[in-house]
Each structure stands twice: as C-alpha cells, then as structure tokens.
Amino acid sequence: MNQRRFFFIIALVAAIIIGVIGIISMPVQQQQIAGWLVSITMQMATPLVLAGIGGMYSERGGVVNIGLEGIMLMGAFTGAAVTYYFDNPWLGILGSVAAGGLLAAVHGVICVKYKGNHIVSGTGVILFGTGFTTLMLEVVWHQKGRGELITNTIPDIIIPQIQSHPFFGPAFSVISPVVVFMFVLTAISWYILYRTPFGLRLRASGEDPSTLDSAGVSVEWIRVVGVIISGCLAGLGGAYLSIGFGSAFAKEMTAGRGFIALAAMIFGNWTPTGILGAGLFFGFLDGLNYFIQIYFPALLPFSNYIAMLPFLLVVVALGLIRKSVPPKAIAKPYEKEKRA
Amino acid sequence: MTTEYAVELEDICKTFPGGVQANKNITLRVRRGEVIGLLGENGAGKSTLMNILYGLLKPDSGRIVINGEEVSLNSPQDAIVRGVGMVHQHFKLIPVLTVVENVVLGLEPILKKMDVRSIPGGRTIGSVLPVDFKTASKKIEEIGEENGLPVDPSSKIHDLSVGLQQRVEIIKMLYRQANILILDEPTSVLTPHEVDELFVTLKEFVKAGKTIILITHKLRESMALCDRICVLRDGELVGIVERKDTSPSKLAQMMVGRPVVFTTQKEPRSPGEVVLSVSNLSVLDNRKLEKVKGINFEVHAGEIFGLAGVQGNGQTELIEALAGLRKPTNGRILVGSVDITGKRARFVREAGVSHIPEDRQRMGIILPFSVEENIALGSHYRPPFAAGLFSAILQLDVIRSATEDLVEDYSIKLSKVNALASTLSGGNQQKVVVARELATKPNLVIAAQPTRGLDVGATEYIHEVLIGLRDRGVAVLLISAELDEIQNLADRIGVIYDGQMVAIKAPGEATPTELGLLMAGHTHESSDEEVALS
Numbered sequence: 001m002n003q004r005r006f007f008f009i010i011a012l013v014a015a016i017i018i019g020v021i022g023i024i025s026m027p028v029q030q031q032q033i034a035g036w037l038v039s040i041t042m043q044m045a046t047p048l049v050l051a052g053i054g055g056m057y058s059e060r061g062g063v064v065n066i067g068l069e070g071i072m073l074m075g076a077f078t079g080a081a082v083t084y085y086f087d088n089p090w091l092g093i094l095g096s097v098a099a100g101g102l103l104a105a106v107h108g109v110i111c112v113k114y115k116g117n118h119i120v121s122g123t124g125v126i127l128f129g130t131g132f133t134t135l136m137l138e139v140v141w142h143q144k145g146r147g148e149l150i151t152n153t154i155p156d157i158i159i160p161q162i163q164s165h166p167f168f169g170p171a172f173s174v175i176s177p178v179v180v181f182m183f184v185l186t187a188i189s190w191y192i193l194y195r196t197p198f199g200l201r202l203r204a205s206g207e208d209p210s211t212l213d214s215a216g217v218s219v220e221w222i223r224v225v226g227v228i229i230s231g232c233l234a235g236l237g238g239a240y241l242s243i244g245f246g247s248a249f250a251k252e253m254t255a256g257r258g259f260i261a262l263a264a265m266i267f268g269n270w271t272p273t274g275i276l277g278a279g280l281f282f283g284f285l286d287g288l289n290y291f292i293q294i295y296f297p298a299l300l301p302f303s304n305y306i307a308m309l310p311f312l313l314v315v316v317a318l319g320l321i322r323k324s325v326p327p328k329a330i331a332k333p334y335e336k337e338k339r340a
Numbered sequence: 341m342t343t344e345y346a347v348e349l350e351d352i353c354k355t356f357p358g359g360v361q362a363n364k365n366i367t368l369r370v371r372r373g374e375v376i377g378l379l380g381e382n383g384a385g386k387s388t389l390m391n392i393l394y395g396l397l398k399p400d401s402g403r404i405v406i407n408g409e410e411v412s413l414n415s416p417q418d419a420i421v422r423g424v425g426m427v428h429q430h431f432k433l434i435p436v437l438t439v440v441e442n443v444v445l446g447l448e449p450i451l452k453k454m455d456v457r458s459i460p461g462g463r464t465i466g467s468v469l470p471v472d473f474k475t476a477s478k479k480i481e482e483i484g485e486e487n488g489l490p491v492d493p494s495s496k497i498h499d500l501s502v503g504l505q506q507r508v509e510i511i512k513m514l515y516r517q518a519n520i521l522i523l524d525e526p527t528s529v530l531t532p533h534e535v536d537e538l539f540v541t542l543k544e545f546v547k548a549g550k551t552i553i554l555i556t557h558k559l560r561e562s563m564a565l566c567d568r569i570c571v572l573r574d575g576e577l578v579g580i581v582e583r584k585d586t587s588p589s590k591l592a593q594m595m596v597g598r599p600v601v602f603t604t605q606k607e608p609r610s611p612g613e614v615v616l617s618v619s620n621l622s623v624l625d626n627r628k629l630e631k632v633k634g635i636n637f638e639v640h641a642g643e644i645f646g647l648a649g650v651q652g653n654g655q656t657e658l659i660e661a662l663a664g665l666r667k668p669t670n671g672r673i674l675v676g677s678v679d680i681t682g683k684r685a686r687f688v689r690e691a692g693v694s695h696i697p698e699d700r701q702r703m704g705i706i707l708p709f710s711v712e713e714n715i716a717l718g719s720h721y722r723p724p725f726a727a728g729l730f731s732a733i734l735q736l737d738v739i740r741s742a743t744e745d746l747v748e749d750y751s752i753k754l755s756k757v758n759a760l761a762s763t764l765s766g767g768n769q770q771k772v773v774v775a776r777e778l779a780t781k782p783n784l785v786i787a788a789q790p791t792r793g794l795d796v797g798a799t800e801y802i803h804e805v806l807i808g809l810r811d812r813g814v815a816v817l818l819i820s821a822e823l824d825e826i827q828n829l830a831d832r833i834g835v836i837y838d839g840q841m842v843a844i845k846a847p848g849e850a851t852p853t854e855l856g857l858l859m860a861g862h863t864h865e866s867s868d869e870e871v872a873l874s
Contacts, residue, residue, distance in 0.1 A: 191470075192468060195470045195471060197466065197471055200437075200445060200471065201445065201446070201467075203434075204437070207435075207437070211433065211445070213416065214396060214416050214428065214432045215416065215446030215447070216395075216420050216446045217445070218415070
C-alpha cells in the first residue's frame with residue numbers, strides 16, 4: 001500500500017517535470033498560452049478545492065453538506081460587503097470565514113443535535129444563502145444584480161524574478177495568496193485527517209459513531225466542529241470569487257460551484273489530495289472553455305455547448321472512471337439510546 | 341480504600357424510549373477478581389445492564405458503585421478512567437482503520453515533547469498535534485506479547501479474521517488499563533478453537549487479578565468459566581448462584597422459566613423420493629473465486645439433511661445458488677423434476693423452495709417494515725395477497741388476517757401486527773421469517789443457521805418446527821455451524837470442506853471428533869496422532 005503510494009508520487013513528480021520540460025521547449029507564444037492555462041486552471045480550481053475540502057471535513061464526520069453552494073454565496077457576499085465598508089480585504093476574508101462558519105453551524109446543529117434530515121437542512125442552507133445574499137445585495141449597494149466594484153481586493157503575490165519568462169511568467173508570477181493557500185490547505189488537511197487525534201476521531205465519527213462514543217468521545221461535538229470547518233472553508237472559497245478572482249459581488253455568482261465542489265469531493269474520494277486533483281481537473285475544464293473562446297473565435301457561436309463540456313465530463317468522470325467509497329455512517333444521525 | 345466488591349449495581353431501572361422496560365430493579369455485586377456470568381435469553385436486559393455500567397446508557401434510577409466509589413457515569417470516558425473496559429457483542433472497531441488507530445481512538449498519545457494537554461486549553465490544541473503512532477504500536481506489541489495476543493498493529497481491521505478482531509478489542513481494553521472487563525457474548529462469532537484460546541486468555545487475566553463479567557446465553561460457557569452466575573429474565577434478576585451449586589439444566593430452567601429438553605425427540609425417518617438433487621455444482625463468490633467446487637448431493641422428502649462445515653467453505657455460495665440468488669458456473673440443480681439451475685429467486689420459490697437465510701436482518705427481513713409487510717413479502721404479487729387488474733392491488737385485510745393467524749400459530753411476541761420488525765427481539769424476528777417461509781407450503785426448506793443468535797427457548801421452538809416439517813414429508817436442508825445442532829436434528833450429515841462434500845454420514849456413524857476432523861479438512865486417512873490431539 002505504502003509502496004504503491006510512493007511509486008504514485010514518484011510518477012506524478014516525473015510527469016510534472018516532463019510536462020514542464022515539454023512546455024518550455026515549445027515556441028514562446030505557445031509557452032505563454034500554456035502558462036496562461038496553468039494560471040487560469042489554478043484560479044478556477046481554488047474555490048472548488050476550498051469548498052470541496054470543506055465538504056470533506058463535514059462528510060468525513062458523517063454529515064452531508066449539500067449546502068456548500070449557499071455557504072459559498074454567503075462567503076462571497078460577506079467578503080465583498082465587509083471589504084466595501086472597511087476597505088480592507090483581509091477583514092473581508094475574516095468576515096466571509098465567520099459567516100460561512102456560522103451558517104454551517106446552524107446546519108450542523110440541526111443535523112447533529114436535532115437529528116434533522118441532512119438533505120432537507122442543506123437545501124434550506126442553499127435557499128437561505130441565495131435569498132439572503134440577493135436581498136442584502138440591494139440593501140448594501142442599492143443595486144440589483146451586481147454590487148459596486150470593489151477596488152481594494154485581495155492583493156496578488158508578485159514574483160518579479162520570473163515575470164519575463166514566457167511560461168513561468170504568465171503561470172506563476174502573479175498569484176493570489178488564496179491560490180497558494182489552496183495547496184497549503186491540502187497539506188494541512190492531510191496532516192490533520194491522518195495524523196492528529198481530531199482527524200482520527202473525525203474519521204471514526206463518519207465511519208461508526210457508536211465506536212467513537214464507546215471510546216469515550218462526544219460524537220456530537222466532533223461532528224459539529226467538522227461541519228463548522230466546512231463552512232469556514234466554503235466561505236473562504238466564496239470570498240475568493242468576489243474579492244480575489246473577481247472584484248464585485250453579483251447575484252448567485254457561485255453559479256453551481258458549490259455542487260461542482262461536492263462532485264470534486266466525491267471524485268477525490270473524500271481525501272484532501274484527491275480533492276485537490278479533482279478540483280484542478282474541473283478547474284482545467286473551466287479554463288479550457290475560456291481558452292477555446294479566446295483562441296478559437298470561430299467556435300464562438302457554439303460557446304454554450306463548449307461551456308457545457310466541463311459538466312458533461314464531470315458526469316462521465318463520476319459515472320465511469322472510478323467507484324467512490326463514502327464514509328459509512330454518512331447522513332445517519334447518531335442516536336445513543338437506540339436499542340441495538 | 342479497598343472493598344470486597346469491584347462493582348456494585350443497586351436497584352438499576354432502565355426503560356427505553358418506546359416503553360420497553362429492559363432492567364427492573366436489578367441489584368448485582370461483583371467481587372474483585374471473580375468471573376461472574378450474566379446469563380439470560382436475548383432481550384433479558386444483560387447488555388443493557390452492562391451498557392449502563394460502561395456509561396453508554398443512563399439508568400432511570402439506581403446507584404452505581406465502582407471500587408467503593410459511588411459514580412454518576414455520563415459517558416464511557418467516566419467508566420474508562422475508573423478501569424472499566426467492555427468488548428461489545430458487535431465489535432466497536434472501524435474496519436477501514438488500522439489496529440493502532442482503533443486502539444488509540446479516544447486516548448491518543450501525543451509526541452512526548454509536544455504534549456501540551458496538561459496545561460489549560462491544551463486539550464483543544466492537543467487534538468491537532470501529531471499522534472505518536474510509533475509508541476502506541478510498540479505498546480500494543482508489548483501488550484500482545486505479555487498476554488499471548490500477538491497482532492500486527494499496522495494491519496487494517498477488515499483484513500483480520502473475526503477472532504483477531506476480538507483480540508484487538510481485548511488489547512483495546514488492556515491499553516486503557518482496564519481491570520474490570522466486560523465481555524458481551526464473546527464466543528458467538530468464534531470457532532471452537534478460538535473459544536478455547538479465549539478462555540485460556542481470560543483465565544490468565546483472572547490470575548492477574550482482573551475482574552471479568554461475561555455476558556452469555558450459552559450454558560456451557562458459563563459453567564466452564566464462571567465462579568458465580570447471575571441469571572436475568574425479562575429485565576428482572578432471577579437469581580445469583582455459585583457454579584458448584586448448580587447444573588446446566590437448573591440454569592436453563594432459571595433462564596427460560598420452565599424445564600427445557602436438550603435433545604429433541606424425533607420419530608425414525610421415513611424418507612421418500614428425491615426432492616433436491618444437486619449434481620456437479622460450481623459457484624463463484626463475489627471476488628470471482630470458485631467457492632463451490634463440483635458438489636453432489638441429494639435431499640429426500642421427509643428427511644433433514646444436515647450440512648456441517650466451518651464457515652467460509654462455500655456454504656453461503658451454495659445456499660445462494662440453491663435459492664436463486666447467485667448463478668452457478670457449472671452443474672445442475674433439480675427440485676423434483678424442475679430444473680432451477682441459474683433461475684431467478686421467484687422461479688425457485690414457485691418451484692416450492694423456501695429459504696430461511698443465514699443473515700436474517702440483511703436477507704430475511706426488512707427491519708423498517710411492519711411485521712405484516714414482512715409476512716407479505718415474496719407472496720405479495722399473487723393472490724390472495726394481491727388482487728385486481730394485473731394483481732396490482734395489495735389486499736391489506738387479507739395480509740392482516742394471515743399475519744394474525746401466523747403470529748398465533750408461531751406464538752410470535754409483538755405489540756401489534758403493524759409493529760416494525762426492528763422492534764422485535766432476534767428470536768421473534770426469526771419466527772417471522774420462518775412463519776413466512778413455511779406459509780407457502782414448500783417441498784424443500786433451506787434453513788441456513790436457523791438458530792444463530794437465538795436463545796434456548798426460541799432454538800427449541802425452531803428445532804421442533806423443522807422436525808415437524810420433516811415428519812410431514814418436507815425435505816429440509818439444514819446448514820449450521822453448530823455441530824450439536826446438526827447431530828441432534830439431521831438424518832444424514834454431509835460435511836463440506838473447501839467447496840466439496842468430503843463425507844456423508846448417518847448421525848450414529850461418526851463421533852463429533854471425527855466430524856470435527858472432517859470439517860477441518862482431514863480425510864479418512866488422518867493419523868491416530870491427530871485424532872488423539874483433538
């Protein structure tokens with residue numbers, strides 16, 4: 001098992017190195033296009049991976065969180081609104097994380113403490129997130145559909161040393177800290193899930209809560225914490241849309257990314273590295289869509305179909321490529337006093 | 341301060357939501373260093389009482405005293421810190437995790453230099469610091485060596501045999517330094533050899549001064565191991581007896597509330613024509629491995645054919661092929677003159693085959709359905725249960741009256757016929773399955789582990805039903821892991837080993853030892869030495 005993983009990592013690193021060598025031996029213009037594609041892939045993947053890993057914390061603990069879409073919207077709105085009022089994107093991020101966590105906490109308490117149906121509660125979260133942000137959009141900016149432009153968005157990290165390189169320049173020289181955080185988060189999440197007491201308990205809670213209970217750990221507490229973490233991360237993912245990648249809050253701007261994040265989570269088999277991979281793949285499909293529209297203007301009349309492509313591939317990928325194994329006790333409320 | 345008693349439970353009462361009174365004023369005092377057996381039928385309240393002692397359930401009233409200290413247990417944590425450990429009947433192990441992960445769960449050691457859990461707020465921080473799996477693994481290996489329970493800490497639970505899984509459960513208790521060990525039906529999943537090993541281990545624990553509470557419904561075990569035996573019935577304490585003052589039949593009487601006959605009386609058989617004929621049958625399992633390898637046998641009308649074998653030698657696949665749940669790769673199955681090879685389950689049922697599945701909760705009954713609905717299943721598509729155009733409408737009144745009749749005939753204990761199957765005890769669930777399967781007047785009954793997990797009373801009842809069937813000229817194929825049961829009931833005994841029928845004997849023809857050897861794969865030529873060993 002470990003050996004297989006080791007060879008997989010070796011193969012992955014080798015593939016990346018070969019790919020990069022391949023790219024930098026291409027003509028300059030194609031290098032630029034490739035660099036641009038790498039950059040857009042990472043940018044499009046960031047909200048998916050953040051929300052997807054968030055969903056993982058919730059579902060590994062045993063709580064289904066289909067409300068990611070609503071929570072992301074909440075994060076996107078709060079991030080934009082706080083930044084708009086305080087003119088500080090970092091406060092905006094803080095706000096979005098708090099708002100996401102709060103909304104998720106409601107979901108968590110309903111599912112865990114009151115043993116509500118996870119899907120119904122999650123649907124409620126989506127509807128609340130959509131309705132509340134649409135309403136508040138008009139309250140805050142007195143506009144319909146789209147809020148005012150936010151000038152002070154999250155500043156990008158600029159690496160001047162590689163700016164002039166035809167491939168690394170467009171790919172990595174201007175990079176958002178949130179994108180960097182996506183990679184850091186994957187590593188941290190892996191560590192937390194597999195190396196810490198909390199991670200062990202979280203996994204146990206999603207597999208067999210009665211075992212965790214008889215080991216003397218509060219199942220309810222672990223599950224609620226997992227759901228809150230999922231909200232914080234999905235909120236951050238939303239904020240990246242409104243004050244990182246974009247620079248305004250728009251009505252329903254997440255456009256289904258919460259669901260794609262769920263798909264990435266399932267496709268990534270509920271593991272941090274898997275979700276990173278799946279998120280990057282879906283992000284790449286998104287980027288490819290832009291790429292085709294820009295570089296093959298002849299295909300513009302078919303842009304709707306091209307935009308559909310990623311979703312089709314998602315269906316194919318989910319349906320055909322691999323079989324996912326969800327946590328065993330997912331969506332099952334844990335009742336202590338149930339008679340065995 | 342030391343007292344005579346390790347555990348004192350006084351006047352414990354527990355009523356479950358839904359009104360089942362599981363414990364009624366039970367007082368039990370366990371002496372330090374003794375083995376006490378908690379004996380009773382299923383649903384007598386044994387596990388409930390122990391779950392209360394372990395802090396999983398809260399009693400409605402009563403006192404709990406552990407090592408002389410009166411305690412109020414809010415969670416298992418409170419019991420664990422006082423040295424109480426429990427091995428549950430259904431193991432509390434997570435299959436996808438490793439042994440070490442399962443053992444440390446809830447009590448994870450942190451890398452020493454980073455352990456901040458003693459300072460205020462340190463427990464929260466500690467929960468995201470690295471777990472010291474290395475030290476934990478070493479400790480598990482040490483515990484294993486000291487107690488003769490070796491296990492590889494890095495293997496995953498789902499790769500281990502049931503016996504090894506139980507070993508992990510015991511190590512888990514020892515890792516938590518438990519000195520009051522509760523074992524809930526520890527032998528129900530073990531092979532006879534594993535049971536012997538477990539008993540040796542438990543005796544070692546007693547020598548080391550630990551107190552053991554053994555929950556069981558098997559008389560033999562309580563007589564073999566316990567110093568005192570406490571009998572529960574219907575949530576009430578019937579009595580506590582010293583082993584030397586009692587006998588299995590006395591205990592059985594206390595458990596059931598009436599005298600119990602151990603060997604079932606039966607008339608000599610009068611076999612008729614061949615009902616089931618299996619020739620050269622081969623079946624694959626889920627992993628596409630050949631589990632049944634060209635098996636041949638016949639079952640006659642009016643006989644019980646007992647199929648003995650250690651679990652996993654192809655019985656499951658054979659039963660599934662016979663019941664139409666799995667397609668054989670080769671061979672023929674005839675019921676009467678009908679070829680049912682590879683046919684669907686409905687075709688097989690209509691050919692007059694009834695199937696009492698080995699895992700009743702998974703295949704025999706739908707737990708969230710009512711008893712009526714469970715009775716209707718399988719016959720729900722045809723008159724009298726269905727009527728109208730295309731038999732599309734369920735005749736609920738017919739189903740109800742049929743269910744009421746069966747409940748009466750089989751004396752199934754339930755509150756009302758539309759009670760959920762999940763609210764019934766295991767024995768009554770099995771009675772529902774048996775009632776349904778026999779209501780169709782079959783020619784052949786496949787009874788797979790029909791008494792597994794059932795108490796003395798229900799077992800006795802099921803045995804009577806099977807013999808009654810035989811006497812009425814039905815062919816019965818009985819598959820059981822309990823050799824006693826097979827020897828008691830069967831007119832002919834077939835032994836299955838590695839997917840092949842290694843012998844077919846009459847009950848008087850072979851001793852249990854011989855059958856045991858055949859089940860373990862020793863053929864006739866096995867040396868005297870091996871016979872002497874067993």
